[in-house]
Amino acid sequence: MNKIFSTFLLAALLFAIIGCESGKKELPRIAIAGLAIESSTFSPAVSNEEAFRARYGDSVFTYYPFFAPDSGIIDRAVWLPTLRGHAMPGGIVTREAYESLVSKTLDSLKAKLPLDAIFFDIHGAMSVQGLDDPEGDFLLRIRDLVGTDVLISTSMDLHGSVSPRLIQNSDLITCYRMAPHEDAIESKKRAVTNLLDRLENGKGKPAYKAWIPVPILLPGEKTSTRIEPGKSLYAQIPTVIDKDKVIDAAIWMSYPWADEPRNHGVVVAYGDDKEAVGKAAEKLATHFWSVRNEFEFVAPTVYLEEALDKAVASDKKPFIISDMGDNPTAGGAGDVTWTLHEILKRPEFQRPNAKSLIYASIPDAKFVRLAKEIGVGGTIDATAGAVVDHRFAPPVRIKGTITAIYEGHPNAKTEVVVKTGNISVIVTERRMAYHIEKDFTKLGLNPRETDIVVVKIGYLEPELYEMRADWLMAMTPGGVDQDLLRLDYKRLNRPIFPLDPDMADPDLSARFIPLSDEILR
Incomplete structure (x- = not known):
């Protein structure tokens, strides 16, 4: 009887384990x-x-x-x-x-x-x-x-x-x-x-x-x-x-x-x-x-000439200027040269003991190849940019001393720094946005000790935001122009704010969308 009971108990345990599994x-x-x-x-x-x-x-x-x-x-x-x-x-x-x-x-x-x-x-x-x-x-x-x-x-x-x-x-x-x-x-x-x-x-x-x-x-x-x-x-x-x-x-x-x-x-x-x-x-x-x-804009916003005037007059550094119209982090081509043309025209950056400026950046693979052939310490005189977006300015002539060449960046590939007067221009093989301190320091640049830093970006990413001593956003031309009234919209649903500032209040009642139980096209 005990043997039969033991056999039954073992079978029950096995059944329970199998059932649980x-x-x-x-x-x-x-x-x-x-x-x-x-x-x-x-x-x-x-x-x-x-x-x-x-x-x-x-x-x-x-x-x-x-x-x-x-x-x-x-x-x-x-x-x-x-x-x-x-x-x-x-x-x-x-x-x-x-x-x-x-x-x-x-x-x-x-x-x-x-x-x-x-x-x-x-x-x-x-x-x-x-x-x-x-x-x-x-x-x-x-x-x-x-x-x-x-x-x-x-x-x-x-x-x-x-x-x-x-x-x-x-x-x-x-x-x-x-x-x-x-x-x-x-x-x-x-x-x-x-x-x-x-x-x-x-x-x-x-x-x-x-x-x-x-x-x-x-x-x-x-x-x-x-x-x-x-x-x-x-x-x-x-x-x-x-x-x-x-x-x-x-x-x-x-x-x-x-x-x-x-x-x-x-x-x-x-x-x-x-x-x-x-x-x-x-x-x-x-x-x-x-x-x-x-x-409102997250920082004071002016056109470029005023931004440069205020940066030159300031005693704060780094004074950061956002070159917004061609911001690659928002969809700009990244190679609009208009802002760099304007900076290179300014005589105050060419004088001895002038304020220092970093420009980040302009992409041009051909310029980078030439710089690599010349090498660090050599002089380069060539044009860069406006390969993709030349609507606002032609390629920009950059003549100066090559101070750094950095290869292997996952986005920019090869980066070159050329110093012309007191301006350090970063030219990249591929377009890139500069938004952390290491982006600069690996190139031998010290943005914290530079008077003016111009970056192709909109609002500043956290590291640049914490680094800034002062900051202006510059309204500049490009594929992501911040002056929306200058854009030739043809297909937006109108009216829409701010393009139609006096529009009537819209219907903001909830619209219940069908569940995905049926595929609607």
Whole structure:
């Protein structure tokens, strides 16, 4: 009897163990995909496939520190990275490049089916030749492949644009809450954790998505969250979030240097309580519209001549001047020579004991090749720039002593410093934005001890911002001209502020977007 009982007990234990193992919930299968770029349609530059520096497979994880082994995220799903491309802002993307990158993404996703979810990581301001709303088109093609049951969480830059097609095919969507984007990784992590939470709690797609177009289109240099009213506007977002009732909310400023109908401000909120979602979106949209006249440039802004006059007269150093119109971090071609022409004309920078100035930078591969042949310490006399964008000034003649040559930068490739008078001009093989101190010091330059530093940038990134003793933003020509009234818009939805400053108040009531249960085109 004891033997029979022992045999029965062992069998029961084995059955229980097998039952527990068979009942163990499988981890969700989540793919990662996305393409990111800001594309100016007011620049003659074009962006090709190489610009995206696409990563495939496990190399995609290098974008996301929150996938570290001890993050508590990596072990919550089976992660299936496909293609992730991130380009420096630039000109319009060629249709060939877009189709190639999208096709490669779809092929990779197809090989990883079935999927439970997708983390769709984009910027939102891509323009493509002959195609409106490329991110919406991209996501629609993904939906056609994976179907409507797959949960998709979209992460974006706040300078992106959210079309009805993009929000309809996204189940969860969010964007940065800071400009400069010091919370970029935090925002992407939020997109991922919200996705995981909805998979794990079994609730799936949020029941309601409210989308409100706000007819405002302003440059990032006017909407920084460092200052008011952007600071308080974005600080309101956490106050409207309420667990599952309102899972997340976001405000997009959009991108003013692309002439597309989708380009305007947008507010989105989503969650399981229709009334709460609608009220959250309307509260943010109403606040956004009410402060439209309060947005000002993040620093004093003047035209270049006045900026140089004030910098020369100042006793503060470094006195930083933002050469904004050709800012490559916003989509400028980077090789507009107009500002450098104006600086080289100024006789005060050529006199003995004159104030020192660094100009960063101008790209010209031919000039760099010649400088390498001459070598450090030699004299160069050649022209640079205006290869891509020569609308405002021709190539600039630079004659001086080569003080540094640095090879191997991942973006600029080779960098050359030429000193002419008291001006140190940085010429690069490829366009580059200089925004950290090391960018200068590796070239033997000391920006902290230089009187004037001119950078092709808009608002200053954190290191330059902390370094500045004084700062002016200069209105200069280029593909990302900050004087929006000078731009030849033809396709924006009008009226829109500030192009139409006396427009009537818009309808800012919540528009509930259908769930992705049906693919709408």
